[in-house]
Amino acid sequence: MKTILHTSDSRGTANFGWLNSYHSFSFGNYYNPERMSFGALRVLNDDTVSAGMGFGKHPHDNMEIVSIPLEGDLEHKDSMGNITVIKQGDIQVMSAGTGVFHSEFNKNTDKEVKFLQIWVTPNKKNVAPRYDQISIDEENLENNLYQILSPNKDDDGVWIHQDAWFHLGKLESQNTQTYTLKDKKNGVYAFVLEGSISIEDKVLEKRDGLGIWDVEQIKFTSNEPSKILLMEVPITQ
Template sequence: MKIVIHRADSRGKANHGWLNSSHTFSFAHYYNSERMGFGALRVINDDYIAGGTGFDTHPHKDMEIISVPISGALEHKDSMGNIRVIRESEIQVMSAGTGVAHSEYNHLKDEVSNFLQIWVIPERAGVEPNYDQKEFDKKLRENKFQLIVSPDGKEGSLKINQQAYFSLINLTSGNGVRYEKHRSQNGIYFFVMKGELELSDQLLYERDGAAVESDNEISLKAQTDVKLLVIEVPLR
């Protein structure tokens, strides 16, 4: 098993006043030749957006963009005509494909909103752009993996244009689970949203990440109550 740990305090930082962001991988003005992504996983940005502010309309092309709200609410508008608000327990996916423009604003005027912005390189270029979002029942991820994103929409997950699988799990302190890969050739990226987690002989803390190349099953154990995002992606 090969594990590369990305500690929370090793991430690239960007503070624009209205936006305070931490970059797991190289992004914008943060460049690290050893942090260019993990297989098809290209970006994990941990964004805190001040009340009433946000990203003005900007374009994307040939990228799968997944948003995971942690707190607050985000207002999304795009060139496909979608105007939506996403909140905690909702997941948003957008296949940029041949090209799309969108904006993301903090829907709340007086509170900071926090979300994970994740980019995955698509399986095929030039597809028709698509947008979707869905609320997922938090009770269904208590001490078990809840599939939220997949290539085929199985188990009620949202579809993206890549052989990638995203899952959430809320583990109570002391509980252990085994994560079984959907595709044996995929790698797995574990991102700890909250708590302290034991992975193999490594301890992961809040906002730590771990890129894992391994056999089909990985053992995990919660040292405290844990909220965990699992991203399984093709390595090539």
């Protein structure tokens, strides 16, 4: 097993007043040549947007973009004609493909919105742009690793153009889970949303990330009530 630890306080930061963002990998004005990506996982941004504020219309292409709201309501508009609002419990995906414009705004004028924006490098270029979102039942996360993303449109969760699988888990204290990789050539990036998780000999606190590869199974235990996001992605492109 090989690992790389990214503690919460080692992430890049950007604060524009209306936006406070933490970058696990190089993004925008944050550049770290040692933290360009974890395989196909190119961006993991932990964003807080002030009431009524947001990202104006901007372009993307040839990227799989996943948004996971953690708190509040995020309004999405795009050049495909989609106008939607996502909130905690929703998973949003957009295949930018040949090109798409979109905007994201805090729907509420009285409270912040917090969400993860995740970019995954696709295994197919110049696909037709696509949008989808789902709502998951929080009960499915209880002491379980629940699949929220895969490469298969007939599987649980949303799907993307990449051999990647994401799982969410909400664990009671001292709950132990074992994750078996779908492809032993892949790696897993574990990101602690809440609480504290022990993975092998490492303890991860809130918003710490751990990249793991050269392994077929990963065993971890919650040290307190915790929530974790596992992102399995190809290591080599």
